[in-house]
Amino acid sequence: xxxxxxxxxxxxxxxxxxxxxxxxxxxxxxxxxxxxxxxxxxxxxxxxxxxxxxxxxxxxxxxxxxxxxxxxxxxxxxxxxxxxxxxxxxxxxxxxxxxxxxxxxxxxxxxxxxxxxxxxxxxxxxxxxxxxxxxxxxxxxxxxxxxxxxxxxxxxxxxxxxxxxxxxxxxxxxxxxxxxxxxxxxxxxxxxxxxxxxxxxxxxxxxxxxxxxxxxxxxxxxxxxxxxxxxxxxxxxxxxxxxxxxxxxxxxxxxxxxxxxxxxxxxxxxxxxxxxxxxxxxxxxxxxxxxxxxxxxxxxxxxxxxxxxxxxxxxxxxxxxxxxxxxxxxxxxxxxxxxxxxxxxxxxxxxxxxxxxxxxxxxxxxxxxxxxxxxxxxxxxxxxxxxxxxxxxxxxxxxxxxxxxxxxxxxxxxxxxxxxxxxxxxxxxx
Numbered sequence: 001x002x003x004x005x006x007x008x009x010x011x012x013x014x015x016x017x018x019x020x021x022x023x024x025x026x027x028x029x030x031x032x033x034x035x036x037x038x039x040x041x042x043x044x045x046x047x048x049x050x051x052x053x054x055x056x057x058x059x060x061x062x063x064x065x066x067x068x069x070x071x072x073x074x075x076x077x078x079x080x081x082x083x084x085x086x087x088x089x090x091x092x093x094x095x096x097x098x099x100x101x102x103x104x105x106x107x108x109x110x111x112x113x114x115x116x117x118x119x120x121x122x123x124x125x126x127x128x129x130x131x132x133x134x135x136x137x138x139x140x141x142x143x144x145x146x147x148x149x150x151x152x153x154x155x156x157x158x159x160x161x162x163x164x165x166x167x168x169x170x171x172x173x174x175x176x177x178x179x180x181x182x183x184x185x186x187x188x189x190x191x192x193x194x195x196x197x198x199x200x201x202x203x204x205x206x207x208x209x210x211x212x213x214x215x216x217x218x219x220x221x222x223x224x225x226x227x228x229x230x231x232x233x234x235x236x237x238x239x240x241x242x243x244x245x246x247x248x249x250x251x252x253x254x255x256x257x258x259x260x261x262x263x264x265x266x267x268x269x270x271x272x273x274x275x276x277x278x279x280x281x282x283x284x285x286x287x288x289x290x291x292x293x294x295x296x297x298x299x300x301x302x303x304x305x306x307x308x309x310x311x312x313x314x315x316x317x318x319x320x321x322x323x324x325x326x327x328x329x330x331x332x333x334x335x336x337x338x339x340x341x342x343x344x345x346x347x348x349x350x351x352x353x354x355x356x357x358x359x360x361x362x363x364x365x366x367x368x369x370x371x372x373x374x375x376x377x378x379x380x381x382x383x384x385x386x387x388x389x390x391x392x393x394x395x396x397x398x399x400x401x402x403x404x405x406x407x408x409x410x411x412x413x414x415x416x417x418x419x420x421x422x423x424x425x426x427x428x429x430x
Contacts, residue, residue: 070148070181077153077182078189085160088197092159092190093122094207095167097305098174098183100276101216103255103265104226105290106297107171110216113298117305120167125158127151127172141254142261148178156186164205175268180275184282187211211283214304215276216290216297220266224259231256341397349394356394359385364399386410 081090097114101107111124128140131154136146155173162168174180190209197206218226234250235257241247255261279285286304290297313321345353363381371377385391392408399406418427 070178071185073149073178074152074182074185077149077156078185080153081156081160087193088202090160090193091164091205092209093162093164093166093168095120095210095212096159097167097169097212097214099124099169099171099214099216100173100175101290102218102220102223102269103262104223104230105216105218106226106294107216109294110290110298110301111169111171113301114214114305115169117302118167118169120169122162122166122168124169124171125155125162125173127155127170127175130154130158148176148182151175152179152182167210174276174279176272177275180272180279183211183279187282212286212305213276213279213283214286214288214301216288218289218291220263220270222291223266224262227256227262228259338397338401342401345394345397352391353394353398355385356391356398359383359391359395360398364395368404 095118097118097120099107099111099114115121115124131137131140131146131151139146151173155170159168159170174183187209190206194206194208197203231253234252237247238249238252241249255265277285280287286301288297288300288304345356363383364377364379367377367379386395386408396406396408414428416426417429419425420427
């Protein structure tokens with residue numbers, strides 16, 4: 001099983017610019033191998049082939065059983081949900097973010113960043129918080145798993161308890177192969193409900209579901225180190241509170257104090273990691289290297305969860321507007337085009353370029369300096385040079401190259417100069 005390697009993240013560069021307004025009046029993977037060794041006996045090769053084929057058959061049979069079990073478990077859980085709420089009263093959020101991660105990867109630390117990035121105001125659904133019964137706690141403290149049927153039904157109830165007008169983040173689901181299959185079935189069920197109620201007055205109650213999968217990854221050694229360090233920090237804090245009588249005791253996690261239990265938890269995550277990767281074929285999948293510092297990982301998360309219209313708009317809506325280029329795409333080559341124009345002015349029209357620069361020195365920069373604290377300057381002038389559109393283009397290009405946001409607004413005033421008393425016609429002069 002392959003795990004992601006560490007990536008170096010370059011910080012985003014930003015450029016401060018000052019606004020200025022001039023108003024003028026008037027992959028494919030390859031598998032390579034070596035040829036079979038002739039000295040191997042046919043019987044040996046046949047036996048090896050039988051073992052491989054047998055393993056493949058066994059794997060397929062196991063997979064079919066898992067899917068069958070998942071269907072039974074999900075269908076029963078969903079029947080209980082429909083019996084409880086009524087099919088027509090089910091109202092789930094449109095956007096779901098399913099957050100998974102290795103123990104100690106920082107899910108709790110980074111959850112607020114994901115919520116802010118997506119504008120989600122529902123409190124996160126934490127599966128570990130849902131499983132707070134004494135029986136569940138005992139099994140969790142032993143590093144064991146809770147039954148899939150119980151977890152799925154708890155999660156569905158929690159989803160239906162959310163504000164459906166905004167998205168929701170689910171922390172710690174899916175964890176097992178059966179839960180992964182159940183997640184796919186939930187998406188299918190939401191799509192089925194949308195089709196069923198599409199031509200009714202309940203259409204908006206059943207939006208097109210948007211599922212995102214986010215997995216925070218750290219390797220086993222880092223996972224162990226972080227959890228042991230967290231356990232020590234909590235113990236030290238609680239010891240200080242007991243000593244001084246000041247402060248609030250923090251809850252100690254049994255899983256943060258025993259390295260054997262910690263490694264057992266990681267082995268469970270690792271065993272089901274392959275199942276999570278299967279979801280990448282169906283849903284937007286964000287595999288995030290959470291090894292680095294908190295700030296660096298946060299920047300990766302914010303970039304991953306930026307708005308993506310192709311994922312979030314209905315397909316008909318997206319198709320209708322997608323021919324309009326994105327603002328970010330328009331700006332990709334704008335800088336190079338600006339440089340080419342300035343070089344052209346210098347080579348072909350040097351006199352006009354100098355005249356534009358002189359205009360900027362005389363009329364623009366003094367006003368910009370005067371309004372530098374506010375960061376905005378509006379320059380009104382009746383200079384006849386600005387009646388030439390090409391001259392205006394050169395001025396704007398020069399200012400843009402120097403980092404200003406500049407716009408040009410030409411206003412023409414008409415003055416009455418003569419009135420025909422017979423016809424009432426008024427002759428205007430610009």
